Amino acid sequence: MPLFADVILPLPLDQPYTYSLAEEMKRPARVGSRVLVPLGGRWLTGIIVGFRKRKPGRALEVKPIAEVLDETPLFTSELLAFVRRLGRYYVVPWGEMLPSAVPPSLLVRSRASVLLTEKGKKALERGLLSEDERRLAVLLEKKPHSPLFLESKSGAKNVPALIARMRRKEFVAVERSIRRVRRRSRPEPSRSPAQLELDFSVDERVCRAVEMISGVMAKKAFSSFLLFGAAGRRKDVYSRLLREAVSKSGSVLYLVPEISLTSGLIEEFEKSLGGGLAVFHSGKTDRQRELEWQEIKEGRVRVVIGARSALFSPLRNLRLIILDEEQDESYSQQEGLPFDVRRAAGLRAEEEKAVLVMGSSAPTVESFYRARKGRSLVDVGPEFAKPKVTVIDSRGRPGLIDGRLVRAVRERLGKKEQAIIFFNRRGYASSLACNRCGFVPKCDRCDFALSYHKSEGTLVCHACHRSVPAELICPRCRGPLTVRRSAGIEAVAEDLRRTFPGNRVEVWAAGEAGRKEHRESLLREFEKGDIDILVGTHRLTREAGLPAVTFVGILHPEMVLHLADFRSGQRAFQIIFRTSRWLRLADDAELLIQTTAPDHYSIRAAAQGDYAAFYRSEIKFRRLLDYPPFSSLAEVVFSARNVRRAAAAARMFAAKVKDSSSGIQVFGPSLAPLARKRDLFRVQVSLKARRPESLRKVLTLGLKEIRSKKSVLLFP
DNA sequence: AGCACGCCGACT
């Protein structure tokens, strides 16, 4: 009896391919196992998603599976179902979801290598080659290289076509090799769980929350909760639920926005669980991740702590998913990673019939609204201490830093105290400009003015992260380029240095100061008291080791309100709310906010530390303008090398959506906010719908036959 | 995603 396996491949395809199974492979091949298969002349790793007795098409010539790579399946059936659903949800092909789910080294593929033939060498010596051919041949003279290497080094255009032509003329040959799949090394056996400590939390709200949630957990059905309140009490709840789940031989997934923020947490769990804990973070090597997967898969690891990639860990009998700091923007759908972690965690919990507990002291209004409506809000009470907050109205006042803020800082420095100043814009100024001819240096791949970073002497494109040395002479008229020093953290630092010449001022920002050693040395020096004023952007809130100070100043948190984004009110609130955590809780600790929008509800509520007040205003505004959670939004960006192609795809999509006329509002096509990025023109279409299901249906249908590159952002 | 194919303008 012949047997065939349906295999999903790590390609932008939604359909599995069918391969035949040799007799000796029928036993090890199982749903969820990795297999090595041939596809169009190369070797790829795929995942078996099903079996069939006959081939799908009569005429189809089915190729055999070369090797089954796993003894136990890499994916549990729940995990596989989750990945498929996640793809469906975000309109991403099944196969495209795979690489973001699995450590890349587990998806072996053949690698092409181009080598120069004898005939090619002779042709090179005799000068028989065209310019591009010669360049390629020179690179290959010493040793073979990958097509990718040739693409970047040869300087020739359309390298794949060039290689194909040279191959036909037998100047070069292409060889394919697969990195040998390593045999698994037997990891050490797991330690037996240590005695679980009993803890006697006296907080009644914590006890009630634990009781209620663990009661639901015992039912082994999907359910979700929003834990609202102070961080310490949330952690008590998590830790007790976690131990409850583990003691019932279940496993737990603990998601955090950034693994660096979990110091202490890991040690604590390690102590109380006595092994069986895995920590996911981006700093790990491929090899480490691979071993970790095996450990989890084979049930030796029962608790996984990590950021978004941990969402795909192959835990079995998953009972509990914890998602802390629910409001954090790193959970949102971002470039390259086409899903929202909050939503994804919900889908995974549904597939696993597990309980999802999200937690925050100031959740997103979307989650808060849904939790209230679904009666799944669990309030464990707010922080006890609120810092002293002062709002400075700087309307009509000149200068970047208000005199009142300067006075407050001076007072602190006089008392030998340190200050943190927060300002959420990188760089020195938005751009350089020529006074004479108006020239503004722009990125040559993006439609974006370059940001001037004075301390580094560079111009940085904040869209594609490329940086070039700054030239201060206008290339057009040879006039001087001057700095528009309106904003930017470097300008803030410079002002402060001028105002406090005897004190040390340092800048903390992503990008230029992004090197790890640099950040760590800054941190140490700040801790020792060698730095008096630390000026930081949003990046600073991502740092766990920052010592608490007695003074924090926030400059113009209202800047984000000017962005065309329905969540900007929430972002402004969060900036202030989160920043206040840097304050040491002492009597004379103070948070000072300098703003030109002191009456905005976000700023006012954040200054008072009043989430409820913020929520009331924000939800009213969302309802009025029909924004999420009262509607669903989609943003589809079509990108292509030339504008016409991108525009044509966008127009076709918009027309299709309008034709389906299912009560969906269509905005655009219009140029995307960043009309050109990394040499791609971007045209976008936005959709708004009452119900998320109708939106997804229209997206799936409308995008079906559109070949052009596209990316979909979904809200919520 | 790769890779082959086939179409078209622009050069030896």
Added chain:
DNA sequence: GTCGGCGTGCTC
């Protein structure tokens, strides 16, 4: 007429 750029379609 070939070269080289680019869009289209297929891979079990």
